[in-house]
Amino acid sequence: MPPRQQTDALRGSLDLLILKTLSLSPMHGWGISQRVQQLSKGVLEVNQGSLYPALQRLEKEGLVTSDWDTSDNNRRARYYKLTATGRRALGVELENWRRFAAGLESVLAVS
């Protein structure tokens, strides 16, 4: 697989959040948005509408896969799952993000 193109920080972070959330367990779209909010203790709020185009993009790239399943309240829902490639990509993205955050932090730390 060719290396993923560098994305802008915002889109990159949304992809990262999705991949990370899905690495914990397969989840439907609404669940992902709730989990992000919950894990970030309400700090990060995913724009719910833009979540789906991002999921579609990741699916086209083969990082996640999706299937219909039954939700906790017994409804039919589309569940997204990380693929092996997605798991590897998560590692790379995490590494990138940490480097980026560290860089940002060093710049901001200069008083």
Next chain:
Amino acid sequence: MTWFHAARARLRLLARRDAESRIDEEIRFHIEMETQRLVREQSLPHDEAQRRALATFGGVQQHREALREGRGTAWFNGMSLDLKLGARMLVKYPALTVVGGLAMAFGIWFGAVTFHMAGLVTSPKLPLPDGDRIVKIQNWDAKTLKEEKRVLYDYQFWRTARSITDVGAYRNASVNLVGADRPAQPAVAAEITASAFRIAPERPLLGRVLDESDERAGAPAVVLLGHDVWTTRFDSDPQIVGRNVQLGDRFVTVVGVMPDGYAFPVAHELWLPLRTDVAGVEPRRGAEITVFGRLASGTTLENAQAELQSLGRRLAAEHPATHATLQPHVIHYAKFGMESIDASVMMALTYVFLVAFVMMVCSTVALLLFARAAARETEILVRSALGASRRRIVAQLFAEALVLAGLAAMIGLLAAQGTLTRWGAPYLELNYGRLPFWYDFDLSLRTIVCALSLAVISAVVAGVMPARKITRGLGTQLRAGTAGGGVSFGGIWTAVIVAQIALTVSLPSVVMLARSEVNRIASFDAGFPTPEFLAVTLGIDGPLQETLTDQARIALDARFRDALESLRQRVEAEPGVTGVTFVDRLPGESHVYWRLHEVTVPETKARWVTTATIHPSYFDVLQAPMIEGRAFTSADLSPEARVVIVDQGFADRVAPGRNLLGHHVRLSIAEGADSNVVQLPWYEIVGVVKELGMQSAASARRVAGVYLPFVPGSQRSVKMIVHGRGNPLAMAPRVRELAMGVDAALQLDQVMRLDQVVIPELWMHRVWMRIIIGLTAVALLLSLSGIYAVLAYTVARRTREIGVRVALGAGPRRVITSIFRRPLIQVSLGVIGGGVIIAVAAIGVQNSARFSGTGTGGLTLGDIPLLLGYTILMFGVCTLACVVPTLRALRVQPTEAMRAE
């Protein structure tokens, strides 16, 4: 596996309906979950919670669009918009729609008809189960390079082949079938083995099909009827099975009736058992049969070929005298000796030709669309300025052409279907007789795909080419802030217009030629009043077993001879009948050519002459008195008599101005070597008669005719000519009755008035004439619209210039001259080109007419003023195409022209 997941995801996303419903369901689920959370956590009423959930989600429609775009189907929506716009353009420019659509439809119609007809011949498809595995086995003689059809002996061996199952055989047998209360009429029958009904299985409508027990020696004689025969000859009698019907002079029991459309093995309407176990059949003797079978499962044609060849070698070793040069070949059943031609190559070549043809036709449509696109240049510039890429604009113009092409494809395909059923099938039938059952004149999927691909090519030629040209340098124009100036017509389009005008000018002379041919054939003069005569083709049933021995053959000949003489006497005795005679070829039919090697008149050369064998009463019945000498007498029928009668054409062409009576000629049916000529017998010329149509009505050449005495029984098929008072066709039923009374095996075919001989020729020439008239109309339409488009475009482009000229005081004459020059040159070139084509063709026709010795060429002097008039008319019509744009130019007001900029 990433690629797999990704590919699967992409495929699923591309399935539009699935993807759409998935998006809807996901969004719905999301909103509902969020609503429930808000109700649960914030105790909001449901409606309020739902409103907030929707607000948090953001614009549903917008996200849906983003998802669609992500799926990669946005272009599809863009395309559908372009197509809608294209449809609107068709309504907005009706003239262009009609002209361009008709031109494209013509191209597609021509393409579909040609492709379908080519497909029928080169790659036929058998509409039978496993049709492509059904084969024919033929014996090819490597020495004569011909098929050896006397394979009854070999057939017994071929049946042992393991690679071919259900091996069977058939033999064509024209039989005289006596219907219920009807006189006998010939029917196309097949003597066929029972395995045929396993190769082409079909449940009979009534009774049963033939089976192996019917083929055994001593089995009762049976027949299986086809649907047509059952309905037309037996009034669809439901009790027909088990009844005895008369076939020639024997009675056979009907065992069944086949359903409508069943015509296996080729185009048959009646089936009789074929006995192949005839005792004592010798190699390369016996009846001519066709052998068929089905490739065994898991076997290829090559395997079967190899096995048959090894069988062939065995036979050659056992019977070197007869089989040394014979080699069995296995070929696909529906092919007629065309195995050497690669069907796919033929079809590919046909397709390439059609693509070239459609591109040529569509180049004018391209011109029209180009002129329109050029007129819309400002719109295109604005779109480009608003961010539309060049690709996007080209796609829009392509979509517009595609809509037009789609419409044209529909019309073209409908017309093609009409043409194939109305003219295609009768055309082939006239040329080749009854057509095989697998000839399907309903448009096949292959033909439709071909036509649609031609439509797409039309759209590319007519849409993309002009679009690319017009969008070239858009950026420069945008920066310069001006519209126009960058686009002009290239030399190719000028050439196309000139060629079309030349074609338009020259085609009518071909129509005239065709018309004069039609008139000539219609007024074919056989030298006697043909409408007063009845013509009947007579033959006799010859069953398979009887044709085996020489004695049987002689007996059948004798029987035919007696039947003919007896029939002649009975018909002649009828009231109103004034004469009955026999001939091998009817006047107006094509005759057999013989080689005239020598004449005992000095300074004569060897040449080809047409011949007819006639009954001694021939000239009497045709009321053609001898010019010199005498007619044949019964004494001339003896083979030793060796006398001929020649016609006036012979006298004029072979030895003009000489008395030919008493001279001798040496004739042979083939050219032959000079050394053999001296061995040929001399025939004495005993009479000279006027010319009595000894050539095909379509042939324009004057022939030299030689009559030989007709020895009854020497031929298996003869023509009887009956002269009587009143309508000759009214005599036909009585003649049939008399024939039945004379010998039930006598077959009467092609019963017609003698002047009707020319009908098939006439029909074919008329079809051709219509096609050429259609071509002329299309060429005229295309060239006129081409001229119009160029001029309209020129005026539109030069509005400003014209305005300035008018403002500076230029008169209308100057304006007209300046814009008229180019189309004038094109029209003149085209007309001159057309004139040259006519002249060259006329000279060619004259030369060939002189060569063939006909007095008249295709075009007469009287036609020349007519053609000249037409050329002037064409010039005028072409100029008319310039009128509207010119008037538009003259109406240009300087102020408006400046404001337009």
